[in-house]
Amino acid sequence: MLDYDLHCHSVFSDGTLTPTELVNRAAERGVRVMALTDHDDVAGLDEARAVATQHGITFINGVEVSVSWRSHTLHIVGLAINPHFPALTEGLRGVRSGRGERAQKMSDALAKAGIGGMLAGAYQYANNPNMVGRAHFARYLVESGHCKDMKSVFNRYLVKGKPGYVPHQWATLDDAIAWIRGSGGVAVLAHPGRYMSGRNGMGKKTMHELLSEFVELGGQAIEVVTGSHTPEQYAEFARYAEEFNLLASCGSDFHGPGESYRDMGRLPDFPLSCKPVWHAWEKPAITQLSEH
Ligand code: AMP
Ligand code: MN
Ligand code: MN
Ligand code: MN
Numbered sequence: 001m002l003d004y005d006l007h008c009h010s011v012f013s014d015g016t017l018t019p020t021e022l023v024n025r026a027a028e029r030g031v032r033v034m035a036l037t038d039h040d041d042v043a044g045l046d047e048a049r050a051v052a053t054q055h056g057i058t059f060i061n062g063v064e065v066s067v068s069w070r071s072h073t074l075h076i077v078g079l080a081i082n083p084h085f086p087a088l089t090e091g092l093r094g095v096r097s098g099r100g101e102r103a104q105k106m107s108d109a110l111a112k113a114g115i116g117g118m119l120a121g122a123y124q125y126a127n128n129p130n131m132v133g134r135a136h137f138a139r140y141l142v143e144s145g146h147c148k149d150m151k152s153v154f155n156r157y158l159v160k161g162k163p164g165y166v167p168h169q170w171a172t173l174d175d176a177i178a179w180i181r182g183s184g185g186v187a188v189l190a191h192p193g194r195y196m197s198g199r200n201g202m203g204k205k206t207m208h209e210l211l212s213e214f215v216e217l218g219g220q221a222i223e224v225v226t227g228s229h230t231p232e233q234y235a236e237f238a239r240y241a242e243e244f245n246l247l248a249s250c251g252s253d254f255h256g257p258g259e260s261y262r263d264m265g266r267l268p269d270f271p272l273s274c275k276p277v278w279h280a281w282e283k284p285a286i287t288q289l290s291e292h
Contacts, residue, residue, distance in 0.1 A: 002267040003032040004278060006060065006079055007190065007226065007251025010036060011127040012044035014135035016256030019048035027055040029265040033278065035062035035079055037251070040095045041131055042083035064190060065180070066095055066170035069210065072195055072202060076176045077223070077249070080281045081185030088179040095171050096130045103132045105166040113163035115146060134158045135255065150259055160200050177217045186280045188221040188249045189214055191228035192237055211244045221247035221277040224270055227262030228253055238271035248274035
């Protein structure tokens with residue numbers, strides 16, 4: 001079992017726990033090294049680090065950047081970033097800035113579909129109002145009785161082709177990787193299996209094109225073991241990692257009790273071919289050597 005959890009969310013984006021509650025939970029569940037990776041914001045890192053230190057957990061500064069690539073929304077996780085690097089903080093501010101207007105449009109679209117009061121409802125769940133997003137809409141849609149759970153709410157209202165979906169322009173892949181790398185961090189393609197699923201998912205050819213471009217732009221790792229993947233997908237993306245000479249990352253993508261597929265920590269081991277992403281910061285010299 002892996003005692004690294006390098007992907008999770010707090011109330012500073014769309015998680016339901018404070019950084020303190022999240023790190024306490026990680027500690028209880030045997031996590032030894034963790035990264036907090038809130039969407040498009042680094043505001044929770046200081047609190048999380050302070051609590052992690054009390055528990056003897058090694059804390060890695062993280063972020064999950066929203067990206068638009070072709071017709072797809074991708075998430076790029078930055079690990080071991082410097083959260084004070086100006087290009088990163090300014091870039092993230094830019095990514096966040098469109099969320100308010102998008103929320104307004106989502107609320108208008110849902111009102112047209114007969115569901116009113118959504119804007120105020122979603123903001124009730126957004127502890128960080130700059131980061132209002134689909135998860136906050138989803139929680140309110142469940143609470144107000146329009147849907148029974150988070151999964152059905154997305155499928156019925158919040159994904160492409162459904163009444164509450166509003167297309168949005170996030171960061172470019174190029175910028176997201178440049179901000180992360182520029183700050184000294186490692187750029188990780190989050191939950192790649194998700195981009196291949198569903199009616200609007202990409203095929204294998206497009207995934208190959210994405211990974212080629214990702215590597216060319218300085219991307220260094222992909223998530224192999226994540227709460228979004230099945231065990232078959234661990235193997236599938238371990239093969240992609242090998243083919244593209246990418247490091248492998250792992251994380252629960254935990255958002256809160258009762259909401260996520262996986263709780264913090266206790267992730268199954270990587271397939272044997274994987275080179276763990278932490279070699280990039282724990283053993284940089286060895287990682288460099290193995291490239292030759
Ligand atoms: P946004 O950045 O506002 O588009 O919101 C994206 C977030 O919505 C993701 O990070 C997840 O937390 C959540 N999400 C997206 N799709 C689903 C789904 N099918 N089921 C549950 N949560 C989802
Ligand atoms: Mn989320
Ligand atoms: Mn994500
Ligand atoms: Mn995430």
